Amino acid sequence: xxxxxxxxxxxxxxxxxxxxxxxxxxxxxxxxxxxxxxxxxxxxxxxxxxxxxxxxxxxxxxxxxxxxxxxxxxxxxxxxxxxxxxxxxxxxxxxxxxxxxxxxxxxxxxxxxxxxxxxxxxxxxxxxxxxxxxxxxxxxxxxxxxxxxxxxxxxxxxxxxxxxxxxxxxxxxxxxxxxxxxxxxxxxxxxxxxxxxxxxxxxxxxxxxxxxxxxxxxxxxxxxxxxxxxxxxxxxxxxxxxxxxxxxxxxxxxxxxxxxxxxxxxxxxxxxxxxxxxxxxxxxxxxxxxxxxxxxxxxxxxxxxxxxxxxxxxxxxxxxxxxxxxxxxxxxxxxxxxxxxxxxxxxxxxxxxxxxxxxxxxxxxxxxxxxxxxxxxxxxxxxxxxxxxxxxxxxxxxxxxxxxxxxxxxxxxxxxxxxxxxxxxxxxxxxxxxxxxxxxxxxxxxxxxxxxxxxxxxxxxxxxxxxxxxxxxxxxxxxxxxxxxxxxxxxxxxxxxxxxxxxxxxxxxxxxxxxxxxxxxxxxxxxxxxxxxxxxxxxxxxxxxxxxxxxxxxxxxxxxxxxxxxxxxxxxxxxxxxxxxxxxxxxxxxxxxxxxxxxxxxxxx
Numbered sequence: 001x002x003x004x005x006x007x008x009x010x011x012x013x014x015x016x017x018x019x020x021x022x023x024x025x026x027x028x029x030x031x032x033x034x035x036x037x038x039x040x041x042x043x044x045x046x047x048x049x050x051x052x053x054x055x056x057x058x059x060x061x062x063x064x065x066x067x068x069x070x071x072x073x074x075x076x077x078x079x080x081x082x083x084x085x086x087x088x089x090x091x092x093x094x095x096x097x098x099x100x101x102x103x104x105x106x107x108x109x110x111x112x113x114x115x116x117x118x119x120x121x122x123x124x125x126x127x128x129x130x131x132x133x134x135x136x137x138x139x140x141x142x143x144x145x146x147x148x149x150x151x152x153x154x155x156x157x158x159x160x161x162x163x164x165x166x167x168x169x170x171x172x173x174x175x176x177x178x179x180x181x182x183x184x185x186x187x188x189x190x191x192x193x194x195x196x197x198x199x200x201x202x203x204x205x206x207x208x209x210x211x212x213x214x215x216x217x218x219x220x221x222x223x224x225x226x227x228x229x230x231x232x233x234x235x236x237x238x239x240x241x242x243x244x245x246x247x248x249x250x251x252x253x254x255x256x257x258x259x260x261x262x263x264x265x266x267x268x269x270x271x272x273x274x275x276x277x278x279x280x281x282x283x284x285x286x287x288x289x290x291x292x293x294x295x296x297x298x299x300x301x302x303x304x305x306x307x308x309x310x311x312x313x314x315x316x317x318x319x320x321x322x323x324x325x326x327x328x329x330x331x332x333x334x335x336x337x338x339x340x341x342x343x344x345x346x347x348x349x350x351x352x353x354x355x356x357x358x359x360x361x362x363x364x365x366x367x368x369x370x371x372x373x374x375x376x377x378x379x380x381x382x383x384x385x386x387x388x389x390x391x392x393x394x395x396x397x398x399x400x401x402x403x404x405x406x407x408x409x410x411x412x413x414x415x416x417x418x419x420x421x422x423x424x425x426x427x428x429x430x431x432x433x434x435x436x437x438x439x440x441x442x443x444x445x446x447x448x449x450x451x452x453x454x455x456x457x458x459x460x461x462x463x464x465x466x467x468x469x470x471x472x473x474x475x476x477x478x479x480x481x482x483x484x485x486x487x488x489x490x491x492x493x494x495x496x497x498x499x500x501x502x503x504x505x506x507x508x509x510x511x512x513x514x515x516x517x518x519x520x521x522x523x524x525x526x527x528x529x530x531x532x533x534x535x536x537x538x539x540x541x542x543x544x545x546x547x548x549x550x551x552x553x554x555x556x557x558x559x560x561x562x563x564x565x566x567x568x569x570x571x572x573x574x575x576x577x578x579x580x581x582x583x584x585x586x587x588x589x590x591x592x593x594x595x596x597x598x599x600x601x602x603x604x605x
Contacts, residue, residue: 068207144483146433146445148466152205156181156473158194164469166220167458172228174460176209177202177467179475182217182236184264197221197233199245202465202477213249214241219264226276232293234265234281242293252293259298261285267322272329280324282334286316288344305334305342309352317342321369325376331356335366339383343392359390361398368412374419374492378499382412387424387434391503396510399502402434403441411456417463417485419495425454431468433484437494445484449476512547 081087085096100106154177156162162181170176178199183189197218198208212218216235224230231243233251238261241251261283268281271290278300280290290301305317321335330347339362348354362383371379377392378399385405388398407428415421420437421444429450432443449468456469463485466478 066206069204071209144481146435146438146484147481148431148433148445148447148478148484150449150476151465151479152202152477154179154198154200154205154208154475154477157198157208158196158473160190160193161472162193162217163455163471164473164475165456166218166222167456167467167469167475168221168223168231169458169460169467170228171223171225171461174202174462174465176200177475177477178212178221178223178231179469180218180221180233181473182219182264184219184236193217200475210245211249212243214251215239215254219266220268222268222270222279224270224276226270230293232268232270232279234261234268234283236264238262238265238283238285240265240268240279240281240289240291240296242296253296255291255296256298261287261289263318266320269322269324271324272326280322280332282319282322284318284320284337286313286318288319288322288332288334290346301346303344303346303351303354305336305355307340307342307355307358309355311351320365320367321381323369323371323379325371328376333369333371333379335369335381335383337365339364339366341366341369341379341381341390357392357395359395359398361388362386367410370413372414372419373416375495375499380412380414380422382409382424385409387412387422389499391499391506394503394506394510396513397506399499399506400436400440410454413457413459415463415485416459416461418487419492420488420498421484423457423459423466425457425468427453429454429470431457431466431478433480435484436498437488437491447478449478450474509547516546 081093082096085092087093156164162183164179165182165184166180168178168180170178176199178197180197181194183193195214195217197212197214199210199212201209212221212231212233214233214235216237216239218233219236220234222232224232229245231245233241233243235241237257239255239257240260241254243249244252261281263283263285265281265283268279270276271278271280275292275294277293278290279293280288282288286305288303288305289299292300304311304313305319306312306315307317308315317336317338317340319334320337323333323335325331330345332344332346334342334344336342339360341359342355343357343359344354345356346354348356362381364384366381366383368382369379379390379392381388381390381398385408387402387409389400390398402424405426407426407430410425410427412422412424415423418435421433421435424432424434424443426432429448429452431447431449431454433445433447435444438444450470452470452472452474454468454470458467459465460467464480466480467475468478469475
């Protein structure tokens with residue numbers, strides 16, 4: 001195979017520069033007419049020539065460059081205290097006020113402004129500008145078919161496409177969308193792959209509004225809910241960095257490599273704190289680290305996800321998903337590579353006590369984990385080929401789950417405005433919208449968003465807009481119909497009843513399983529071989545099968561009893577019939593005897 005190296009360089013960067021200048025015209029060649037050539041030509045007479053009475057025009061097409069707009073901000077400040085007066089010092093403020101109040105201009109200005117101010121106050125008192133004229137008017141509910149439409153598509157502007165691994169909405173309204181791009185297939189990554197991630201204006205898909213330039217590709221990126229200019233990002237090399245969009249594209253501060261994660265940071269979440277500067281991150285190295293961006297060099301706290309609770313990093317489970325509910329600030333949950341969900345308590349005294357409970361049901365990594373915004377005790381997990389809804393009280397199994405799909409599930413989340421609605425993405429490029437009040441076996445709405453594998457999903461806080469990220473870096477913005485983002489009548493009560501019913505059912509099955517285990521333990525302790533063999537055979541049986549078996553055995557017993565009772569009744573009826581027949585034959589014999597007796601008497605007479 002021939003190896004060819006190609007080097008490209010602009011013409012203006014090498015060689016002698018071309019210099020052009022204006023000069024008068026010069027005659028270089030003048031060819032005179034040759035009369036000897038006239039014999040070769042025949043004169044055309046007359047000459048017919050068609051002419052147009054209108055101006056001749058031609059049509060041309062040209063591709064012009066797209067006009068790109070750029071928004072720039074400026075700080076404009078008026079008024080304020082003079083430079084020599086510190087507003088924090090009470091004495092200086094009082095002294096300055098006394099000085100201003102003695103000024104004649106101050107008094108006349110206040111008198112002039114007073115009349116205007118009085119007019120505005122009277123106007124506000126006369127008319128309530130915030131009055132709601134239609135507060136008592138009931139909105140007519142219309143049954144609209146669930147649907148969604150594509151609003152915009154944002155594509156990775158680089159030649160080498162990367163996966164849109166994480167999405168984050170601008171906290172103050174649906175104006176911007178931050179997208180983290182990285183190639184998670186490390187060995188297939190090209191050295192020319194860009195590290196940049198972008199913040200897009202949702203109405204301008206042509207050019208990103210802001211470029212985020214990390215030291216390593218970003219796997220996750222999250223807006224600070226308390227400060228819309230600040231973002232936190234988790235890098236592919238395990239570092240944590242934060243950006244202030246007012247200070248440019250480069251990170252303000254980045255964690256040290258030796259104090260960071262050893263694997264890619266798959267999730268980072270802002271914590272509920274007074275300062276609004278604390279966050280925590282999780283990685284497949286099995287560590288959860290807490291950070292304060294004011295001192296981002298090293299973590300302020302660390303927890304190793306060792307299921308044996310010994311804090312051994314070699315036994316730690318890699319974390320892929322992370323969940324934090326601000327209303328429960330001390331608790332958080334993690335989803336691991338092995339399909340286990342671990343519930344933790346940050347404020348516990350020892351590292352062993354911080355790992356509270358574990359839930360195991362998935363056959364593969366848990367890619368999404370989120371509590372229901374209306375019912376924090378119930379949470380959603382997405383992994384392998386199913387999505388599952390859990391209750392904190394039930395650890396053995398989930399209370400509800402979707403059917404097994406033919407395509408692998410990659411992400412999911414709850415609707416922020418409807419407690420019964422959640423969304424899931426699959427690797428065949430489809431988005432499923434589930435409404436458990438409408439139907440539970442199949443999705444209410446299934447959309448083929450693109451032909452690529454969908455990797456991430458995020459719903460805007462108003463619940464109407466959904467963003468999905470694909471394997472080739474395409475971010476699709478969708479708008480849901482009003483039926484999927486408007487709370488239905490009595491929806492909370494119905495969802496509460498549904499969750500309580502399913503939790504109760506799982507508790508009954510769980511207690512049944514405990515009883516069976518206890519019976520087996522007693523049988524093995526007593527040395528009853530038959531019961532022990534039977535217990536071993538029944539260990540792998542499903543609880544539902546056992547319940548069905550008990551149910552059918554009871555039915556069979558009842559049937560046997562009913563058949564026995566029926567047979568007894570039939571037997572009694574037969575005996576009664578025979579006795580009646582006997583009685584009839586006896587009475588007939590007596591009649592005949594009496595008739596014969598009477599005849600004999602007559603003959604004697």
